[in-house]
Amino acid sequence: MPGRGTQKVNKKALADFKVGVDNVIFSVDTQQNRLLVLLVMRQDQPFLGQWSLPGTLVRNGESLEDGAHRILAEKIRVNNLYLEQLYTFGGPSRDPRESPSSFGVRYLSVSYFALVRFEEAELIADGVSGIAWYPIKQVPKLAFDHNEILEYGYRRLRNKLEYSPVAFDVLPEVFTLSDLYQLYTTILGENFADYSNFRARLLKLGFLSDTGLKVSRGAGRPASLYRFDAEAFAPLKDKPLVFI
Known part of the structure; x- marks a missing residue:
């Protein structure tokens, strides 16, 4: 029997995390006065065949920023761009691969946002069945919590224009x-x-x-x-x- 003053401690198991990088890649089409975002169609479960932001799991020995640059290099060719870390999304139910058990793997998304000029950016379609620029006002329902990530990135982009020289990078x-x-x-x-x-x-x-x-x-x-x-x-x- 526990002695006087002994407190029962509720110890929860530590989560086992996998870390991904998701990029919100905006392009500015000044000819048609459109702000666009790059979407790719998922090739694997979960959300097979559904549009999502370009993303990847971080590899061994790879920094988060290197992972973000890798995704950019795999999807577009461009000379001038702006890239910045956006936010970390880590809700316990954001990825259906997570087990309801406390011992299950958790999936974090460290998001970045990038800005390029539409006329400069060349899409790379190698290895994907779907990749496209979507007008920001016509984005469909995306996989995971990517609509939330996109909205957060859009707010950050508008704020950055008001107080920083981000426009001159593109x-x-x-x-x-x-x-x-x-x-x-x-x-x-x-x-x-x-x-x-x-x-x-x-x-x-x-x-x-x-x-x-x-x-x-x-x-x-x-x-x-x-x-x-x-x-x-x-x-x-x-x-x-x-x-x-």
């Missing part, structure tokens, strides 16, 4: 302010800011460098080409900025 080295504005409107919607105010705000921040070159598009007068000046931005990196 633009060409030189660009017009109209190119930049079009990227913002594709993601945030056409009513997020007036072009004149947007232009004045970005130029005032002081990290866009005028190259002195101009480009002609259509019948309008030539537009100036700018370059993102990372050195000029460095002192502002940790300050609360509002880009728009």
Whole structure:
């Protein structure tokens, strides 16, 4: 019989985790004013034949970021991209392969989000029966909790545009302010800011460098080409900025 002061401890078994990486890969189609997300069709159970985010289980000796880059390299070819870790999803019922027993394997998803330009990204269809860009507003029911992961990534992307230079990671080295504005409107919607105010705000921040070159598009007068000046931005990196 337990002595006085002895407490009965309820010890639960430690979970056995497998870790996966799921990528929310956005592309900006400025020609048709669409924000797209890359989906692949699952080739295995569970959710065989259902659309999902591109993902993988992390291999032995592989870092999480290396796993995210591997998935990117297996699905698209692109020169300019932005990649950032998003969030860890680990609810006990997010994967049907998990056993209801406390001794069952648990599946974590460490998610990343990436941003690329649609016209630059070439899809790689090797080894998959389905891979496609889906407009963000037309995404079907996805496998696992991938709709939740996608929504979280979409919120993060919109927030990042407001306070960080993420857009410049996917633009060409030189660009017009109209190119930049079009990227913002594709993601945030056409009513997020007036072009004149947007232009004045970005130029005032002081990290866009005028190259002195101009480009002609259509019948309008030539537009100036700018370059993102990372050195000029460095002192502002940790300050609360509002880009728009």
